[in-house]
Amino acid sequence: MAKITFLGSGGGRFMTITQKRGTGGFYIEDRIKIHVDPGPGAHLRALQNDLDPRKTTALLVSHCHTDHFNDVPILIESMTGGMLKKEGYILGSKSVIDGREEYASIIFPYYRKNLKGIISLKPSEFFDIKGQKIEALKTKHSDPYGIGFKIYTDSGIISYTSDTEYFKEMENQYMGSRVMILNVTRPNGDKIPFHLTSDDARVILEKVRPEIAIITHIGYKMHLKGAEDERNYIQEKSGVRTLIGDEGLKIYMNGQLTYQEAVK
Numbered sequence: 503m504a505k506i507t508f509l510g511s512g513g514g515r516f517m518t519i520t521q522k523r524g525t526g527g528f529y530i531e532d533r534i535k536i537h538v539d540p541g542p543g544a545h546l547r548a549l550q551n552d553l554d555p556r557k558t559t560a561l562l563v564s565h566c567h568t569d570h571f572n573d574v575p576i577l578i579e580s581m582t583g584g585m586l587k588k589e590g591y592i593l594g595s596k597s598v599i600d601g602r603e604e605y606a607s608i609i610f611p612y613y614r615k616n617l618k619g620i621i622s623l624k625p626s627e628f629f630d631i632k633g634q635k636i637e638a639l640k641t642k643h644s645d646p647y648g649i650g651f652k653i654y655t656d657s658g659i660i661s662y663t664s665d666t667e668y669f670k671e672m673e674n675q676y677m678g679s680r681v682m683i684l685n686v687t688r689p690n691g692d693k694i695p696f697h698l699t700s701d702d703a704r705v706i707l708e709k710v711r712p713e714i715a716i717i718t719h720i721g722y723k724m725h726l727k728g729a730e731d732e733r734n735y736i737q738e739k740s741g742v743r744t745l746i747g748d749e750g751l752k753i754y755m756n757g758q759l760t761y762q763e764a765v766k
Protein backbone atom coordinates (compact mmCIF):
# COMPACT_ATOMS: atom_id res chain seq x y z
CA MET A 503 0.00 0.00 0.00
CA ALA A 504 1.44 3.32 -1.01
CA LYS A 505 1.47 6.11 1.56
CA ILE A 506 2.21 9.80 1.03
CA THR A 507 3.26 12.18 3.83
CA PHE A 508 3.31 15.91 3.20
CA LEU A 509 6.02 18.04 4.78
CA GLY A 510 4.57 21.49 4.18
CA SER A 511 2.36 23.36 1.74
CA GLY A 512 4.54 26.41 1.10
CA GLY A 513 6.52 27.53 -1.92
CA GLY A 514 7.92 30.57 -3.63
CA ARG A 515 10.59 32.92 -2.34
CA PHE A 516 8.72 34.82 0.37
CA MET A 517 6.97 31.79 1.82
CA THR A 518 10.29 29.96 1.90
CA ILE A 519 12.05 32.81 3.66
CA THR A 520 9.30 33.26 6.26
CA GLN A 521 8.35 29.55 6.63
CA LYS A 522 4.69 30.44 7.34
CA ARG A 523 4.05 27.15 5.54
CA GLY A 524 6.73 24.48 5.35
CA THR A 525 8.83 23.73 2.28
CA GLY A 526 9.84 20.11 2.97
CA GLY A 527 8.21 18.56 -0.12
CA PHE A 528 6.50 15.17 0.25
CA TYR A 529 7.48 11.58 0.94
CA ILE A 530 6.18 8.43 -0.77
CA GLU A 531 6.49 4.97 0.77
CA ASP A 532 5.81 2.13 -1.66
CA ARG A 533 8.27 -0.41 -3.15
CA ILE A 534 10.95 2.14 -2.39
CA LYS A 535 10.98 5.31 -0.27
CA ILE A 536 11.04 8.55 -2.23
CA HIS A 537 11.50 12.13 -1.01
CA VAL A 538 10.24 14.61 -3.62
CA ASP A 539 11.49 18.22 -3.79
CA PRO A 540 13.19 18.56 -0.40
CA GLY A 541 13.28 22.33 0.13
CA PRO A 542 14.45 24.12 3.30
CA GLY A 543 13.37 22.20 6.42
CA ALA A 544 12.80 18.91 4.59
CA HIS A 545 15.26 16.92 6.68
CA LEU A 546 14.02 18.25 10.04
CA ARG A 547 10.33 17.95 9.10
CA ALA A 548 10.87 14.37 7.91
CA LEU A 549 12.31 13.44 11.32
CA GLN A 550 9.50 15.28 13.12
CA ASN A 551 6.94 13.27 11.12
CA ASP A 552 8.43 9.87 12.02
CA LEU A 553 10.15 9.36 8.67
CA ASP A 554 13.73 8.11 8.71
CA PRO A 555 15.87 9.86 6.05
CA ARG A 556 18.47 7.07 6.44
CA LYS A 557 15.95 4.70 4.87
CA THR A 558 15.18 6.88 1.82
CA THR A 559 15.94 5.15 -1.48
CA ALA A 560 15.69 8.10 -3.87
CA LEU A 561 15.48 11.87 -3.95
CA LEU A 562 13.46 13.37 -6.80
CA VAL A 563 14.34 16.99 -7.54
CA SER A 564 12.23 18.70 -10.17
CA HIS A 565 14.30 21.82 -10.79
CA CYS A 566 17.06 24.04 -9.56
CA HIS A 567 15.24 26.45 -7.20
CA THR A 568 16.07 26.44 -3.50
CA ASP A 569 12.49 25.75 -2.33
CA HIS A 570 12.86 22.40 -4.15
CA PHE A 571 16.50 21.33 -3.61
CA ASN A 572 17.84 22.99 -0.46
CA ASP A 573 18.12 19.93 1.80
CA VAL A 574 19.62 17.57 -0.81
CA PRO A 575 23.14 17.52 0.78
CA ILE A 576 21.97 16.49 4.28
CA LEU A 577 19.57 13.95 2.78
CA ILE A 578 22.40 12.39 0.76
CA GLU A 579 24.42 12.21 3.97
CA SER A 580 21.43 10.45 5.56
CA MET A 581 20.88 7.96 2.70
CA THR A 582 24.56 7.04 2.67
CA GLY A 583 24.73 6.51 6.44
CA GLY A 584 26.97 9.53 6.96
CA MET A 585 28.89 8.89 3.71
CA LEU A 586 30.01 5.48 4.97
CA LYS A 587 28.26 3.37 2.31
CA LYS A 588 27.30 3.56 -1.35
CA GLU A 589 23.54 3.91 -1.27
CA GLY A 590 20.69 5.98 -2.67
CA TYR A 591 19.64 7.52 -5.94
CA ILE A 592 18.99 11.06 -7.06
CA LEU A 593 16.77 11.76 -10.06
CA GLY A 594 16.34 15.27 -11.33
CA SER A 595 16.25 17.79 -14.13
CA LYS A 596 19.38 18.45 -16.19
CA SER A 597 19.83 21.73 -14.33
CA VAL A 598 19.88 19.89 -10.97
CA ILE A 599 22.06 16.95 -12.02
CA ASP A 600 24.42 18.41 -14.62
CA GLY A 601 24.09 22.16 -14.13
CA ARG A 602 22.91 24.38 -16.93
CA GLU A 603 23.49 28.06 -17.71
CA GLU A 604 23.11 30.05 -14.46
CA TYR A 605 22.53 26.86 -12.41
CA ALA A 606 25.53 24.81 -11.32
CA SER A 607 24.88 21.23 -10.28
CA ILE A 608 23.91 21.12 -6.62
CA ILE A 609 25.37 17.61 -6.23
CA PHE A 610 29.03 18.10 -5.42
CA PRO A 611 31.62 15.48 -6.48
CA TYR A 612 32.04 14.70 -2.76
CA TYR A 613 28.45 13.40 -2.61
CA ARG A 614 28.47 11.74 -6.04
CA LYS A 615 31.02 9.11 -5.06
CA ASN A 616 28.70 7.57 -2.47
CA LEU A 617 25.47 7.52 -4.50
CA LYS A 618 24.33 4.43 -6.40
CA GLY A 619 22.69 6.40 -9.18
CA ILE A 620 22.63 10.02 -10.36
CA ILE A 621 20.12 10.33 -13.17
CA SER A 622 19.08 13.38 -15.17
CA LEU A 623 15.73 13.15 -16.91
CA LYS A 624 13.99 14.97 -19.74
CA PRO A 625 10.18 15.03 -20.11
CA SER A 626 8.70 11.60 -21.03
CA GLU A 627 11.84 9.68 -20.01
CA PHE A 628 11.44 6.83 -17.51
CA PHE A 629 13.63 5.40 -14.80
CA ASP A 630 13.05 2.24 -12.79
CA ILE A 631 14.39 1.60 -9.28
CA LYS A 632 13.61 -1.87 -7.86
CA GLY A 633 10.44 -2.11 -9.96
CA GLN A 634 9.24 1.40 -9.06
CA LYS A 635 8.67 3.21 -12.34
CA ILE A 636 9.15 6.98 -12.41
CA GLU A 637 8.40 9.18 -15.43
CA ALA A 638 9.53 12.77 -16.02
CA LEU A 639 6.82 15.19 -17.17
CA LYS A 640 6.92 18.44 -19.09
CA THR A 641 6.74 21.84 -17.35
CA LYS A 642 6.94 25.46 -18.42
CA HIS A 643 8.94 27.25 -15.74
CA SER A 644 11.71 29.80 -15.24
CA ASP A 645 14.15 26.89 -14.92
CA PRO A 646 13.58 25.72 -18.50
CA TYR A 647 14.90 22.23 -17.66
CA GLY A 648 12.32 21.70 -14.87
CA ILE A 649 10.31 18.46 -14.87
CA GLY A 650 7.26 17.07 -13.10
CA PHE A 651 6.96 13.43 -12.03
CA LYS A 652 4.59 10.54 -12.50
CA ILE A 653 5.16 7.76 -9.99
CA TYR A 654 3.65 4.36 -10.77
CA THR A 655 2.98 2.79 -7.37
CA ASP A 656 1.53 -0.65 -6.68
CA SER A 657 -1.67 1.17 -5.60
CA GLY A 658 -1.99 3.46 -8.63
CA ILE A 659 -0.44 6.56 -10.17
CA ILE A 660 0.65 9.73 -8.38
CA SER A 661 1.24 12.76 -10.62
CA TYR A 662 3.11 15.87 -9.52
CA THR A 663 3.01 19.00 -11.68
CA SER A 664 6.05 20.68 -10.04
CA ASP A 665 6.36 24.39 -10.81
CA THR A 666 4.82 25.19 -14.15
CA GLU A 667 2.43 27.56 -15.82
CA TYR A 668 -0.59 26.24 -17.65
CA PHE A 669 0.08 25.18 -21.23
CA LYS A 670 -2.15 23.64 -23.85
CA GLU A 671 -2.93 19.95 -23.37
CA MET A 672 -0.69 19.62 -20.33
CA GLU A 673 -3.46 17.52 -18.75
CA ASN A 674 -2.76 14.62 -21.13
CA GLN A 675 0.41 13.66 -19.29
CA TYR A 676 -1.45 13.26 -15.97
CA MET A 677 -4.19 10.96 -17.29
CA GLY A 678 -4.85 7.82 -15.24
CA SER A 679 -3.72 9.37 -11.93
CA ARG A 680 -5.40 8.37 -8.68
CA VAL A 681 -3.68 11.20 -6.83
CA MET A 682 -2.69 14.59 -8.31
CA ILE A 683 -0.35 16.95 -6.51
CA LEU A 684 -0.47 20.47 -7.95
CA ASN A 685 1.83 23.39 -7.21
CA VAL A 686 -0.71 26.19 -7.01
CA THR A 687 1.30 29.30 -6.23
CA ARG A 688 -1.25 32.01 -7.01
CA PRO A 689 -4.91 32.64 -6.15
CA ASN A 690 -7.66 32.86 -8.73
CA GLY A 691 -7.40 36.00 -10.86
CA ASP A 692 -3.77 36.77 -9.91
CA LYS A 693 -1.78 35.01 -12.60
CA ILE A 694 1.99 35.41 -13.02
CA PRO A 695 4.26 33.66 -15.53
CA PHE A 696 5.61 30.18 -14.78
CA HIS A 697 3.10 29.24 -12.03
CA LEU A 698 -0.39 27.75 -11.70
CA THR A 699 -3.41 29.59 -10.28
CA SER A 700 -6.43 28.02 -8.59
CA ASP A 701 -8.33 28.35 -11.83
CA ASP A 702 -5.60 26.51 -13.77
CA ALA A 703 -5.85 23.72 -11.17
CA ARG A 704 -9.62 23.57 -11.71
CA VAL A 705 -9.16 23.20 -15.49
CA ILE A 706 -6.57 20.42 -15.05
CA LEU A 707 -8.67 18.52 -12.51
CA GLU A 708 -11.84 18.69 -14.61
CA LYS A 709 -9.99 16.80 -17.33
CA VAL A 710 -7.83 14.39 -15.31
CA ARG A 711 -10.48 13.57 -12.66
CA PRO A 712 -8.22 11.92 -10.06
CA GLU A 713 -9.75 10.47 -6.88
CA ILE A 714 -8.10 13.20 -4.83
CA ALA A 715 -6.09 16.37 -5.44
CA ILE A 716 -3.59 17.98 -3.12
CA ILE A 717 -2.53 21.58 -3.60
CA THR A 718 0.85 22.67 -2.32
CA HIS A 719 3.61 25.24 -3.07
CA ILE A 720 1.20 27.95 -1.86
CA GLY A 721 2.82 31.33 -2.36
CA TYR A 722 2.79 34.24 0.09
CA LYS A 723 0.04 36.18 -1.69
CA MET A 724 -2.23 33.15 -1.87
CA HIS A 725 -1.54 32.45 1.81
CA LEU A 726 -2.57 36.02 2.76
CA LYS A 727 -5.66 35.95 0.55
CA GLY A 728 -6.77 32.68 2.16
CA ALA A 729 -5.65 29.32 0.82
CA GLU A 730 -8.69 27.59 2.31
CA ASP A 731 -11.02 29.66 0.08
CA GLU A 732 -8.92 28.73 -2.95
CA ARG A 733 -9.02 25.05 -1.99
CA ASN A 734 -12.78 25.26 -1.65
CA TYR A 735 -13.10 27.00 -5.03
CA ILE A 736 -11.06 24.28 -6.77
CA GLN A 737 -13.05 21.50 -5.10
CA GLU A 738 -16.49 23.04 -5.76
CA LYS A 739 -15.80 23.90 -9.40
CA SER A 740 -13.95 20.73 -10.39
CA GLY A 741 -15.94 18.26 -8.28
CA VAL A 742 -12.64 16.63 -7.22
CA ARG A 743 -11.97 16.26 -3.47
CA THR A 744 -9.15 18.74 -2.83
CA LEU A 745 -6.87 19.05 0.21
CA ILE A 746 -4.01 21.36 1.19
CA GLY A 747 -0.69 19.53 1.58
CA ASP A 748 -0.02 20.85 5.09
CA GLU A 749 2.74 19.27 7.12
CA GLY A 750 1.54 15.94 8.51
CA LEU A 751 -1.18 15.21 5.93
CA LYS A 752 -1.09 11.52 5.04
CA ILE A 753 -2.72 9.80 2.07
CA TYR A 754 -3.19 6.03 2.15
CA MET A 755 -3.64 4.46 -1.27
CA ASN A 756 -5.13 1.09 -0.45
CA GLY A 757 -8.32 -0.19 -2.13
CA GLN A 758 -10.32 2.73 -0.86
CA LEU A 759 -8.27 5.91 -0.80
CA THR A 760 -8.19 7.41 2.70
CA TYR A 761 -6.39 10.31 4.36
CA GLN A 762 -5.52 11.73 7.72
CA GLU A 763 -5.15 15.47 8.10
CA ALA A 764 -2.43 17.14 10.08
CA VAL A 765 -3.02 17.76 13.77
CA LYS A 766 -3.05 21.54 14.18
Ligand SMILES: [Zn+2]
Nearest residue numbers: 565567643665
Ligand atom coordinates in the same frame (compact mmCIF):
# COMPACT_ATOMS: atom_id res chain seq x y z
ZN1 LIG B 1 10.56 27.07 -9.17
